[in-house]
Amino acid sequence: MKMTRRMMSRLGQWSSYAFAVEFDTKSDPIYFSLNAKKSKEVQQVFKNVDANERCYSLHVYSDDNFQRARFFGGLKNKLLKELPSECKVAEMSAFQPNVRDSVMRGYFLKDTTKSSVTERLLGELLRNDPVYVCSYLCGEDSGWTQHLWSHTEDGRVEASETYYVEPAEKPEHHPSTLNIINSDVFYSFDDAYKVLKQCRDIIPESKDVLDLVDQRLESKEETAFPVIVIEGLDATGKTTLTESLKEALGATLLRSPPQCLSPWRARFDAEPPVIRRAFYALGNYLTAGQISHEARRAPVIVDRYWHSTAAYAIATAVGGKVRNLPQAGSKVYVWPGDLLMPSLVLLLQLNPQERVRRLQVRGQDKTTEEEELEANSLFRQKVEETFQRIQGPACITVDASPSADQVLRQVLLLIRDKCHL
Numbered sequence: 001m002k003m004t005r006r007m008m009s010r011l012g013q014w015s016s017y018a019f020a021v022e023f024d025t026k027s028d029p030i031y032f033s034l035n036a037k038k039s040k041e042v043q044q045v046f047k048n049v050d051a052n053e054r055c056y057s058l059h060v061y062s063d064d065n066f067q068r069a070r071f072f073g074g075l076k077n078k079l080l081k082e083l084p085s086e087c088k089v090a091e092m093s094a095f096q097p098n099v100r101d102s103v104m105r106g107y108f109l110k111d112t113t114k115s116s117v118t119e120r121l122l123g124e125l126l127r128n129d130p131v132y133v134c135s136y137l138c139g140e141d142s143g144w145t146q147h148l149w150s151h152t153e154d155g156r157v158e159a160s161e162t163y164y165v166e167p168a169e170k171p172e173h174h175p176s177t178l179n180i181i182n183s184d185v186f187y188s189f190d191d192a193y194k195v196l197k198q199c200r201d202i203i204p205e206s207k208d209v210l211d212l213v214d215q216r217l218e219s220k221e222e223t224a225f226p227v228i229v230i231e232g233l234d235a236t237g238k239t240t241l242t243e244s245l246k247e248a249l250g251a252t253l254l255r256s257p258p259q260c261l262s263p264w265r266a267r268f269d270a271e272p273p274v275i276r277r278a279f280y281a282l283g284n285y286l287t288a289g290q291i292s293h294e295a296r297r298a299p300v301i302v303d304r305y306w307h308s309t310a311a312y313a314i315a316t317a318v319g320g321k322v323r324n325l326p327q328a329g330s331k332v333y334v335w336p337g338d339l340l341m342p343s344l345v346l347l348l349q350l351n352p353q354e355r356v357r358r359l360q361v362r363g364q365d366k367t368t369e370e371e372e373l374e375a376n377s378l379f380r381q382k383v384e385e386t387f388q389r390i391q392g393p394a395c396i397t398v399d400a401s402p403s404a405d406q407v408l409r410q411v412l413l414l415i416r417d418k419c420h421l
């Protein structure tokens with residue numbers, strides 16, 4: 001049997017990995033670990049899986065962040081398209097508990113069919129792609145074993161290692177929080193720039209974005225006039241308020257991502273998180289240059305900035321409930337050292353019902369929007385919580401439910417108080 005050197009080095013550590021299967025996004029994942037020996041007391045790990053169901057897992061292992069992200073992004077679609085429709089696919093991670101960057105994302109498959117399609121597809125993936133494949137069997141004593149697959153030189157697939165599956169403690173850090181830095185959120189210009197540079201061959205639009213970024217205005221730490229950022233979820237009233245503030249303060253209004261990136265936004269929104277988030281991160285540096293330039297002459301109001309970039313990225317990356325977010329004070333919430341800091345950040349907050357009403361007034365379909373709101377209620381809570389955990393410039397929450405005039409008055413008072421305008 002021939003294995004690549006990379007695989008050998010990984011396999012040596014395989015038993016040190018823990019695993020998390022997300023059968024249901026609203027509850028905690030099922031955590032398990034591996035043991036080379038059978039323990040005396042057998043514990044049933046997959047309570048929701050029938051003993052006669054066939055189960056498999058696959059994990060993407062490439063060390064290249066960018067290659068891993070693109071492959072993982074397409075993998076679910078491939079599985080859903082090519083596996084028998086009865087096959088259930090759940091998100092899964094292999095990780096070293098509480099170790100940064102140790103997560104290998106993947107999927108857990110429950111197959112009630114006895115068709116050979118699943119194993120054939122997994123065999124092909126094992127041969128051609130950077131994935132680990134395992135199958136799972138339930139013994140007569142209800143204990144599960146995991147069988148790690150490998151392929152021989154002549155192309156056959158075999159289960160080469162067997163481990164006993166044991167329930168594991170919930171780790172201190174949810175596995176989805178371990179790879180956030182430089183995969184979901186960037187903390188320097190260079191780290192974000194590197195990602196788009198890597199994409200140039202595959203996403204030609206990256207070159208246009210990098211050209212614009214190369215020509216960005218210089219941003220200075222100190223500004224003559226205050227810089228006020230308005231943040232909040234969609235439809236909380238940012239556009240309405242920022243336009244009124246512009247009038248009331250004789251200010252310049254800017255937004256992030258800046259207008260000049262609009263032609264490429266949809267293109268990057270369709271890419272996996274690492275690329276999409278690098279695009280928005282660079283947008284902030286473009287906006288920073290504009291802020292620095294404009295704040296020499298007048299106060300500057302900014303519609304969304306780094307709080308949005310970080311909060312949406314973290315809320316999307318972190319699975320399940322709000323309590324899975326990295327703890328307050330974690331490094332992931334720290335403002336990038338090389339990004340111009342605003343004088344004040346105001347966060348518009350609105351109850352979900354009023355937000356839906358405003359979305360409807362703006363012309364969004366009621367039923368779709370309500371469904372979306374329900375499905376995304378956890379997501380919204382995580383965005384709002386993350387907004388408030390970000391450290392750096394002062395972030396003050398503003399109740400956005402009164403009339404537009406009242407919100408404006410309240411915000412002007414705050415600005416006068418904090419920025420002495």
Ligand SMILES: Nc1ncnc2c1ncn2[C@@H]1O[C@H](COP(=O)(O)OP(=O)(O)O)[C@@H](O)[C@H]1O
Pocket residue numbers: 232233234235236237238239240241358359361362400401402403404405407
């Ligand atoms: N304070 C307010 N009271 C009632 N409706 C508002 C208020 N502020 C904004 N709106 C309305 O709510 C909708 C969303 O506001 P908008 O400013 O576009 O939000 P955002 O820019 O945050 O997405 C718009 O139709 C707007 O006219």
Ligand SMILES: Nc1ccn([C@H]2C[C@H](O)[C@@H](COP(=O)(O)OP(=O)(O)O)O2)c(=O)n1
Pocket residue numbers: 234235238256257280281283284304305306308309310312
């Ligand atoms: N500075 C910014 C602005 C937006 N984003 C991202 C975060 C979300 O994925 C979307 C939110 O954009 P959305 O279209 O809802 O925003 P508007 O309603 O246009 O203000 O953009 C960002 O990452 N960084």
